[in-house]
Amino acid sequence: MRRPLSLLVLSALLPVAALADPAALDVAAPFEIKAADPVLSGDIFLKMDVMETLVNADENGALLPGLSDSWSVSDDKLSWRFHIRPGVTFHDGTALTSDAAATALNWSKSKESILTRAPISSIRAEGDEVEITLTEAFAALPAFLAEYRTGILAPAAYAADGSVVGLIGTGAFKVTRLEPPLTLEAERYDAYWGGAAKVPAVHYTAVTRAETRALMAESGDAELVVNLDPASFARLGSVDSVTVQSVSLPRVLLLKLNAASPFFDTVEERRALSLAIDRDGLAQAVLRYPAAAGQMFPPAMGGWHDEALEPLAYDAEAARAAFAAAGWLPGADGILEQDGQRFEVELLTYPDRPELPLTAAVLEQFFRDVGIAVTINSTNSSEIPAKHTDGTLQLALFARNFALVPDPVGTLMQDYAPTGDWGAMGWDNAGFTAAVKKMAAEGGADEEKSALAATLHAELPVLPIAWYQQTAAISKTVKGIVIDPYERSFGLKSAEFVE
Amino acid sequence: MNTALNTIAFRLMQAAGVALVVGVMSFLMMQAMPGDMAFRIAAARYGYDLVNADLANAVRAELGLDAGPVTQFLHWMGGLARLDLGQSLVSGQPVWDEITHQLGASLQLALAAIVLSLLIGPPLGICAGLHAGGRFDRALLVVAASFRAVPQFLLGLLLIILLAVQMRLLPAAGHGSLAHFVLPALTLALGLAAASARITRDAMAGVAASPLYAFARAKGLSDGEVLRRHGLRNIGAPVVTYLGLQFVLLVEGVVVVETIFGWPGIGHALIHAVFHRDVPMVQGTALVMGLGFVLLNAIIDLIVRRIDPRGVQS
Numbered sequence: 169m170r171r172p173l174s175l176l177v178l179s180a181l182l183p184v185a186a187l188a189d190p191a192a193l194d195v196a197a198p199f200e201i202k203a204a205d206p207v208l209s210g211d212i213f214l215k216m217d218v219m220e221t222l223v224n225a226d227e228n229g230a231l232l233p234g235l236s237d238s239w240s241v242s243d244d245k246l247s248w249r250f251h252i253r254p255g256v257t258f259h260d261g262t263a264l265t266s267d268a269a270a271t272a273l274n275w276s277k278s279k280e281s282i283l284t285r286a287p288i289s290s291i292r293a294e295g296d297e298v299e300i301t302l303t304e305a306f307a308a309l310p311a312f313l314a315e316y317r318t319g320i321l322a323p324a325a326y327a328a329d330g331s332v333v334g335l336i337g338t339g340a341f342k343v344t345r346l347e348p349p350l351t352l353e354a355e356r357y358d359a360y361w362g363g364a365a366k367v368p369a370v371h372y373t374a375v376t377r378a379e380t381r382a383l384m385a386e387s388g389d390a391e392l393v394v395n396l397d398p399a400s401f402a403r404l405g406s407v408d409s410v411t412v413q414s415v416s417l418p419r420v421l422l423l424k425l426n427a428a429s430p431f432f433d434t435v436e437e438r439r440a441l442s443l444a445i446d447r448d449g450l451a452q453a454v455l456r457y458p459a460a461a462g463q464m465f466p467p468a469m470g471g472w473h474d475e476a477l478e479p480l481a482y483d484a485e486a487a488r489a490a491f492a493a494a495g496w497l498p499g500a501d502g503i504l505e506q507d508g509q510r511f512e513v514e515l516l517t518y519p520d521r522p523e524l525p526l527t528a529a530v531l532e533q534f535f536r537d538v539g540i541a542v543t544i545n546s547t548n549s550s551e552i553p554a555k556h557t558d559g560t561l562q563l564a565l566f567a568r569n570f571a572l573v574p575d576p577v578g579t580l581m582q583d584y585a586p587t588g589d590w591g592a593m594g595w596d597n598a599g600f601t602a603a604v605k606k607m608a609a610e611g612g613a614d615e616e617k618s619a620l621a622a623t624l625h626a627e628l629p630v631l632p633i634a635w636y637q638q639t640a641a642i643s644k645t646v647k648g649i650v651i652d653p654y655e656r657s658f659g660l661k662s663a664e665f666v667e
Numbered sequence: 668m669n670t671a672l673n674t675i676a677f678r679l680m681q682a683a684g685v686a687l688v689v690g691v692m693s694f695l696m697m698q699a700m701p702g703d704m705a706f707r708i709a710a711a712r713y714g715y716d717l718v719n720a721d722l723a724n725a726v727r728a729e730l731g732l733d734a735g736p737v738t739q740f741l742h743w744m745g746g747l748a749r750l751d752l753g754q755s756l757v758s759g760q761p762v763w764d765e766i767t768h769q770l771g772a773s774l775q776l777a778l779a780a781i782v783l784s785l786l787i788g789p790p791l792g793i794c795a796g797l798h799a800g801g802r803f804d805r806a807l808l809v810v811a812a813s814f815r816a817v818p819q820f821l822l823g824l825l826l827i828i829l830l831a832v833q834m835r836l837l838p839a840a841g842h843g844s845l846a847h848f849v850l851p852a853l854t855l856a857l858g859l860a861a862a863s864a865r866i867t868r869d870a871m872a873g874v875a876a877s878p879l880y881a882f883a884r885a886k887g888l889s890d891g892e893v894l895r896r897h898g899l900r901n902i903g904a905p906v907v908t909y910l911g912l913q914f915v916l917l918v919e920g921v922v923v924v925e926t927i928f929g930w931p932g933i934g935h936a937l938i939h940a941v942f943h944r945d946v947p948m949v950q951g952t953a954l955v956m957g958l959g960f961v962l963l964n965a966i967i968d969l970i971v972r973r974i975d976p977r978g979v980q981s
Contacts, residue, residue: 194841196840196841196929199714200939202711202712202757202758203758203759203760205759207713208712208713208758211714280712280713280722280725331759347768347931348758348760349931349936349939350842350929350930350931351842351843351931373840373841373842373929374929375840375841375929376926376929377926377927377929379824379927380824380827380839380840380927380928380929383824383827383828383831383832383839383840384838384839384840384841386832386839387827387831387832387835387838387839388835389831389838389839389840389841518715520715547702548702548706548707548710548942549710549715549718550702550703550706550707550709550710550715550718550723551702551706553706553718553719553720553723554702554703554706554720554723556720557720557723566715568716569716572716572717582719588719589718589719589720590716590719
């Protein structure tokens with residue numbers, strides 16, 4: 169009598185089981201949308217082709233024209249002029265002018281954006297150009313203008329205080345629904361300057377659980393799913409309806425150590441710790457892709473990666489010997505000791521990337537094997553900069569992106585010249601610092617880049633563990649999706665459904 | 668009528684008390700949590716690639732975190748007195764806007780789950796209670812205990828694998844269309860129905876074994892008539908009261924289920940706000956949920972009084 173009733177209700181719901189909008193291309197990713205402001209969530213808006221930047225970058229990090237079709241720098245290197253591409257309109261129909269671009273950049277600069285890191289004295293519109301004047305030479309400026317926090321929105325998108333009230337960009341898709349933290353929907357913008365997109369609409373859903381994302385790929389709910397956990401990646405490889413991809417990123421799994429602490433204050437100790445790590449085994453068993461980092465920079469980072477460097481090796485016996493040579497000898501319980509101090513350290517990490525706590529657990533075993541007692545603390549990512557600042561950090565495991573701006577020198581400047589929250593700690597190499605600053609100001613040749621890499625390799629202010637791979641599952645019903653190593657694009661504006 | 672008014676007056680006072688206690692407790696708990704708040708908020712706003720000491724200091728200066736907890740608390744209470752819950756420290760949006768958006772989504776899901784569980788649980792419980800000790804009763808006991816024992820996390824994933832991945836009947840996760848309701852609502856409903864089936868079964872068995880039931884049969888009423896005239900109303904009060912309690916289970920379940928199914932609800936929002944040390948968001952959400960319970964209990968009180976008016980006259 170009553171069970172049929174519940175079945176009736178269920179069956180009434182089932183006919184609508186087909187997705188609301190089958191014509192839309194659905195993307196599922198772990199990143200939540202915070203607000204309409206590019207400074208907070210511009211990475212998502214950029215990848216969804218809703219918003220664009222003055223400068224673009226290709227999959228090798230080479231800079232390309234974006235909303236600015238050409239740029240030049242004055243002879244004294246203190247004034248840059250970015251010519252605004254003609255014929256571009258915002259989604260509200262207004263034209264992209266140099267005034268509009270300068271307004272957007274000035275709002276970005278007034279917030280916690282990448283532009284506060286550049287020596288900029290003013291940004292203003294000059295005819296068809298945006299003129300940026302500097303207080304000192306800064307060759308990396310165009311790369312900074314490719315970063316998502318400098319995304320250009322229409323003047324109408326900003327309130328009087330600079331807060332963003334509407335997401336009005338210039339991209340190939342026009343926002344129809346923005347509901348932080350989980351939902352963004354956009355439809356094709358027919359007046360897009362680069363030619364209208366092929367798919368009529370794109371949807372973005374933030375799904376924090378990796379298992380759910382993988383199931384969405386498998387069930388066909390999302391045509392593109394990014395950041396798969398290692399187990400799901402392996403499983404989806406045998407599912408017929410999707411292809412899985414993994415692309416090497418300029419992102420490196422790093423073990424940061426406090427070179428000012430008695431445990432790691434000599435390069436011999438840091439090398440000994442490095443010898444204790446079986447990088448190949450870890451990459452195969454935990455990350456499930458062959459990407460052990462034999463040196464800091466991955467092969468895709470041209471100029472920075474140096475084939476000639478001898479890869480960081482694994483030799484537990486040699487590690488124990490090196491620690492013994494440095495005065496660390498096993499105590500009664502096998503834990504190393506020196507002058508009554510036990511080799512006990514805390515390893516900080518965070519669970520936002522599912523492989524980090526797993527990797528930390530494996531490292532704990534490797535280190536225990538050579539006599540180091542490690543306590544893992546998997547917590548909020550901000551504990552790493554917080555403990556760096558108050559000097560209590562000992563070890564930290566994280567994934568660092570060397571392409572926050574497409575030019576890695578921006579990251580090196582923040583992290584290793586001489587120290588940084590996500591880089592070296594208690595390490596100071598004056599020559600290295602000067603070389604990085606010179607490169608940021610003037611640019612640098614490949615020899616200078618590999619010289620910097622060699623210094624990091626020799627002194628090991630941090631230990632590279634693995635080169636990152638971006639993983640994604642792409643439905644076979646679409647083509648044209650791109651997994652961009654610089655995490656700027658999904659290729660949605662050129663993607664299409666196949667019959 | 669007087670007692671109804673008394674009930675409402677009592678609940679209003681309770682609401683004021685709940686608001687105060689929730690406000691103070693959530694504030695104290697947030698203060699007691701480890702970690703530097705400015706760093707946590709900066710991490711939430713800018714992400715782990717960018718959070719650093721400079722950003723944390725900028726956040727500290729912008730939000731006046733150096734002013735100390737007492738000043739911040741008084742500020743929040745002052746805002747509350749003006750019915751202003753403040754702004755999220757992470758997104759900068761008014762807390763009230765975020766709550767209404769997210770609470771709306773959670774309420775829809777909760778309501779769907781309750782309706783579904785009522786269609787499943789009590790009818791099965793009545794069947795089992797009418798034949799207490801029978802085969803169906805014993806089978807229901809096993810089934811209900813299993814569904815109650817399976818964590819919702821697991822149940823949700825099993826349902827996705829079965830109905831979305833294998834049978835391709837429903838979307839695996841997401842939010843927006845009617846079809847998106849079914850799996851998360853069913854995940855919640857099965858757990859709720861398992862409990863309410865047991866409660867209904869016990870109440871029904873009690874009533875069915877009582878002298879009044881035997882008398883009703885003896886005077887010649889059919890089984891259906893006995894159930895409708897004497898059974899349902901007698902089991903109504905305990906079942907409805909238990910329904911109120913189930914909302915507690917529901918809130919617990921909603922947190923898990925929303926995360927699995929990518930549902931933009933308040934449970935999900937509360938976890939993230941706690942993780943991000945978004946104090947106004949935590950306080951606002953806890954307050955709204957606390958007041959929601961008071962309202963719910965008031966409604967349940969009034970309904971139970973209608974079902975079972977005994978004691979009202981005295």
